[in-house]
Amino acid sequence: MSRIRIKKITHPFNAVVEVPGSKSVTNRALLLAALSNEECTLNGVLFSDDSRHFITCLLSLGFKMQVNEVERYVTVKGCDGNIPKKEATIDVGSAGTAARFLTSMLALSDGTYTINASEQMKRRPMLPLFEALESLGASFTYLEEKGHLPVKVVGARVGGKIPANKVYIDISKSTQFLSALLMTAPMLQDGLKVQITSKKTSGSYINITMNMMRQFGCEVFHNESVYDVPADEHYRSSTYQIEPDVSAACYFYGAAAITGGRALVKNVHSNVMQGDMKFLDVLKQLGCAVTEEREGICVTGPYNGEFNGIDIDMNDFSDQTMTLAAIAPFAKTSTTIRNIGHIRLQESDRIKSIVTELTNLGIEVKEYEDRIDITPGKIKPGVVGTHDDHRMAMAFALIGLVVDGIEIDDYECCGKTFENYFQVLDYACRQ
The missing domain is CATH 3.65.10.10 (Enolpyruvate transferase domain)
Structure with a gap:
């Protein structure tokens, strides 16, 4: 060292x-752009260990991207809620945002994936998110310790299944669990209603998530402990400016x-x-x-x-x-x-x-x-x-x-x- x-x-x-640029905004924008129904250019992108892991994961999943670190932009060809490769292995490193957001995206897909992580990320909590995604129809195989990465995930839509559209989750350990569910909700045919079971029901990072979803054209309705993403929502944005950190x-x-x-x-x-x-x-x-x-x-x-x-x-x-x-x-x-x-x-x-x-x-x-x-x-x-x-x-x-x-x-x-x-x-x- x-x-x-x-x-x-x-x-x-x-x-x-x-x-x-902000890490939180950068990695949310990368996810939303990948789930959008058009090509999106993100400007002012943060290039760091976390964002590079996120970008590498998207590339491993088959998304077409143009990455320019000198001019700090990334162009992503969105696939409207579908993942190009139906089988792949990704490594989220130590990035909590990549771990939570991409786990949710893969769990709501029609593919089968392996998610690896750094030793640091393996120790961080994931179980509430795993359990919520299982209730929607995904399945997880724990490759090391139960409730932690690495995992193998079979998506909720494999075989043409229609996932459930309501989920319960405790976000006291991380609000990223809720952000992950909300941002990937447009992948579901019937939308998603999220009922928070913990005393903590909101937070500044959740506000960022909802604001960015709206900026990408997707509405979120929030009433106390319930968050609702309607059916037939789609992300769309040709350009997006990342805020400074x-x-x-x-x-x-x-x-x-x-x-x-x-x-x-x-x-x-x-x-x-x-x-x-x-x-x-x-x-x-x-x-x-x-x-x-x-x-x-x-x-x-x-x-x-x-x-x-x-x-x-x-x-x-x-x-x-x-x-x-x-x-x-x-x-x-x-x-x-x-x-x-x-x-x-x-x-x-x-x-x-x-x-x-x-x-x-x-x-x-x-x-x-x-x-x-x-x-x-x-x-x-x-x-x-x-x-x-x-x-x-x-x-x-x-x-x-x-x-x-x-x-x-x-x-x-x-x-x-x-x-x-x-x-x-x-x-x-x-x-």
Whole structure:
């Protein structure tokens, strides 16, 4: 594993940066384009480990595509809900979106497929989605551990069968289960009604899913715990623009907060649909000024980077838990981050990863099942373990901008979503 030392800056962060396209939007758009009834060109595509796995999977399934990483676009020839190859093997790598979305697509098809995954993805939850898809008529053979990838799937439409059109699912472990079902619902002749059985019934990523389905011409009706995709819906869009990744933008906004500096991220505007926009409200509560300019949204940190801690529920934008956790030791008072138990089931047990790494740096952290309490303190130099988690690598790099002697181990894991993050951060620090 490789290691990088973060260079402490002696001045407030002051930079204009551009971030890649959103992973969440990119992989949803790839799926919707493949299921559409026409050729679609996606612009501003994120090229990273996750999106490349998604693209490779679609190619393995026989979809005709033109991929241009230099100009950041992908053209997909949609097959109107049909999969060109009726037998194939795909590898989703560590991409949760690819794992959940493509599993649903293959399970509602008329083919037989094998789905492989990385060791990391094999540990992540899949059983609620498998069980829901089985209730619609698909069948799964577990090739290793029950309820986990890898699997062999026989599609619900094999032999001309008509799948059921109502399904029940618990989304407390991942809202991607619901997104997968909704986006693949137009593959079903009679549409699909989804009844949520968990206390959690919605979320920001589900909103992204429904917005994008509408942008591709497919309506979703939502009433409390029920989601309904009518019969005879079809995706269609000749072009689609991918939004910049707000999750990535927030690391630079965080740098402005802890140094009393300024960060403008190009093309991030208030009309983007990603839930991590809520992190801007957190930064406001920390004393930052947030303004929208022609080029993008700008965050100016509090004077001298001084701010109080916060008590916040981050359930609906939990990808920024690591960012706030990296900022919290520099506050004047304690920080509590609540309702984040589900992040234990992501790329790493993110609660335990945060507690382990902050503790190793000399910060007092109290760990609970679904929350953490962080007490400000003097950070000592040290090596941050990333736990093969891209967000741990990117967020905890912020600490090194303020404290000398911080190194990030296995920093290249950020290739999952932002492969040149550390080069962009270094350049931004020198502006």
